[in-house]
Amino acid sequence: MAITDEAIEKIKEMIVTGALHPGDRLPREADLAERLGLSRNSLREAVKALSLIHVLDVRQGDGTYVTSLEPSVLLDAMAFVIDFHRDDTVLEFLEVRRILEPAATAMAAARMTRDDVAQLRALLDKLGPSPSVEELVANDLEFHRRIAFGAGNQVLCSLVEGLSGPTQRARIWRGLTQESAVQRTLAEHRSICDAIAAGQPEVARAWATVHIAGVEQWLREVLTETSVSVD
Amino acid sequence: MAITDEAIEKIKEMIVTGALHPGDRLPREADLAERLGLSRNSLREAVKALSLIHVLDVRQGDGTYVTSLEPSVLLDAMAFVIDFHRDDTVLEFLEVRRILEPAATAMAAARMTRDDVAQLRALLDKLGPSPSVEELVANDLEFHRRIAFGAGNQVLCSLVEGLSGPTQRARIWRGLTQESAVQRTLAEHRSICDAIAAGQPEVARAWATVHIAGVEQWLREVLTETSVSVD
DNA sequence: TGCTGAAATTCATCCGATGACTTGGAGGCT
DNA sequence: AGCCTCCAAGTCATCGGATGAATTTCAGCA
Numbered sequence: 194m195a196i197t198d199e200a201i202e203k204i205k206e207m208i209v210t211g212a213l214h215p216g217d218r219l220p221r222e223a224d225l226a227e228r229l230g231l232s233r234n235s236l237r238e239a240v241k242a243l244s245l246i247h248v249l250d251v252r253q254g255d256g257t258y259v260t261s262l263e264p265s266v267l268l269d270a271m272a273f274v275i276d277f278h279r280d281d282t283v284l285e286f287l288e289v290r291r292i293l294e295p296a297a298t299a300m301a302a303a304r305m306t307r308d309d310v311a312q313l314r315a316l317l318d319k320l321g322p323s324p325s326v327e328e329l330v331a332n333d334l335e336f337h338r339r340i341a342f343g344a345g346n347q348v349l350c351s352l353v354e355g356l357s358g359p360t361q362r363a364r365i366w367r368g369l370t371q372e373s374a375v376q377r378t379l380a381e382h383r384s385i386c387d388a389i390a391a392g393q394p395e396v397a398r399a400w401a402t403v404h405i406a407g408v409e410q411w412l413r414e415v416l417t418e419t420s421v422s423v424d
Numbered sequence: 425m426a427i428t429d430e431a432i433e434k435i436k437e438m439i440v441t442g443a444l445h446p447g448d449r450l451p452r453e454a455d456l457a458e459r460l461g462l463s464r465n466s467l468r469e470a471v472k473a474l475s476l477i478h479v480l481d482v483r484q485g486d487g488t489y490v491t492s493l494e495p496s497v498l499l500d501a502m503a504f505v506i507d508f509h510r511d512d513t514v515l516e517f518l519e520v521r522r523i524l525e526p527a528a529t530a531m532a533a534a535r536m537t538r539d540d541v542a543q544l545r546a547l548l549d550k551l552g553p554s555p556s557v558e559e560l561v562a563n564d565l566e567f568h569r570r571i572a573f574g575a576g577n578q579v580l581c582s583l584v585e586g587l588s589g590p591t592q593r594a595r596i597w598r599g600l601t602q603e604s605a606v607q608r609t610l611a612e613h614r615s616i617c618d619a620i621a622a623g624q625p626e627v628a629r630a631w632a633t634v635h636i637a638g639v640e641q642w643l644r645e646v647l648t649e650t651s652v653s654v655d
Numbered sequence: 656t657g658c659t660g661a662a663a664t665t666c667a668t669c670c671g672a673t674g675a676c677t678t679g680g681a682g683g684c685t
Numbered sequence: 686a687g688c689c690t691c692c693a694a695g696t697c698a699t700c701g702g703a704t705g706a707a708t709t710t711c712a713g714c715a
Contacts, residue, residue, distance in 0.1 A: 293523060
């Protein structure tokens with residue numbers, strides 16, 4: 194194994210075994226490099242890799258720290274990974290969302306407080322009569338984020354959030370506006386919200402399923418029409 | 425933004441825009457560094473980070489290549505990330521598995537061929553009368569892997585696979601053997617297999633749910649008993 | 656043809672030096 | 686005392702160059 198990979202493993206080891214706790218500061222690069230028996234350059238490669246996936250947080254002029262290591266932070270890196278995928282696999286991601294989101298929505302319907310629901314509805318109301326694509330994306334993202342958060346499971350929450358990279362969501366919404374399916378989608382958001390407000394998990398689950406399946410079907414048609422060369 | 429991060433973005437951009445395709449070879453480090461306007465050292469940090477998440481594949485003496493970028497390859501990196509989590513969040517991961525696995529199992533029940541099922545059953549039969557923990561873990565992993573694969577969705581498959589890091593699965597099985605709950609768990613595997621063989625998605629889904637929920641409940645009790653300091 | 660070994664290519668690792676950024680404290684002002 | 690300014694120390698960021706290690710390529714030979 195390459196020396197840099199060993200360094201990655203060793204740092205990981207230090208964290209997993211508890212030698213390093215979340216928030217802890219690492220020794221300075223020069224010291225840590227010496228301790229691990231490699232050059233500062235090679236160590237930096239290891240640190241850079243670990244900081245890309247948010248395990249380490251490097252602050253110039255200050256030091257290098259272990260992040261909180263919360264699922265949300267780590268799964269966050271997943272969005273980065275997902276951005277690499279183009280249309281051909283987008284459908285598969287959407288299929289997974291169709292599994293996760295209804296579950297999350299049902300859980301949210303059982304757990305969210307009256308106050309949470311009020312905020313959720315306020316979010317939907319905030320959208321003007323003719324919103325831009327950017328506003329739609331932001332609103333959509335926030336809506337699903339809050340529901341996932343309301344499900345009370347951090348892992349589920351970040352997974353749902355990460356699963357539709359911002360890039361993909363943007364592309365979908367751009368497509369929807371062109372096809373004037375925006376109104377239907379927004380109406381579905383309201384239905385989901387209503388079901389959660391009524392505390393009806395199964396109804397909420399059904400609306401969420403319908404919602405995702407709708408987008409899925411639309412995307413499937415678009416991909417078929419434009420044939421193979423969507424790229 | 426740091427120059428290295430810019431390099432990461434630029435390489436990502438090249439891939440996403442299609443300037444670089446899966447399998448393509450990158451220019452040699454020296455050239456690429458010059459082209460992107462940074463030193464070889466800094467470029468290497470970027471490359472190292474991208475290769476940790478399996479976006480790039482570096483081969484000494486040969487060159488640096490873009491990987492296949494298949495979901496399985498990229499989500500693979502998730503297992504690495506998940507290894508950082510300890511008992512406190514394991515339950516949340518398990519809860520997500522309880523959502524995904526039943527769905528995958530139901531899909532598998534509808535899609536797997538007679539031949540696939542035969543192999544699945546053969547796998548279960550391969551386990552001797554008193555298997556070691558290592559054998560149990562390997563068998564368990566392979567069992568769930570095949571079902572997820574049988575669901576016909578790469579993303580779902582790698583997600584299910586990745587969600588229970590090998591480390592965690594091992595710990596769970598070690599615990600199960602101590603509590604002699606092994607037989608019940610193995611019996612559940614057989615029930616799941618039977619339901620898939622019978623082509624009954626809903627029965628398969630139910631057994632999968634029961635299976636995961638069982639592990640979940642056991643783990644919940646263990647965590648409660650041993651109090652806070654499981655770490 | 657098929658094998659061997661040397662040369663070319665490319666990544667791996669190291670070293671040393673300089674620049675940039677953050678933090679904390681010394682010193683002075685109000 | 687409280688506050689601000691500014692400087693010095695600490696730490697990461699980036700660079701250029703040099704040498705080693707692994708792989709591939711291909712000429713030369715049996």
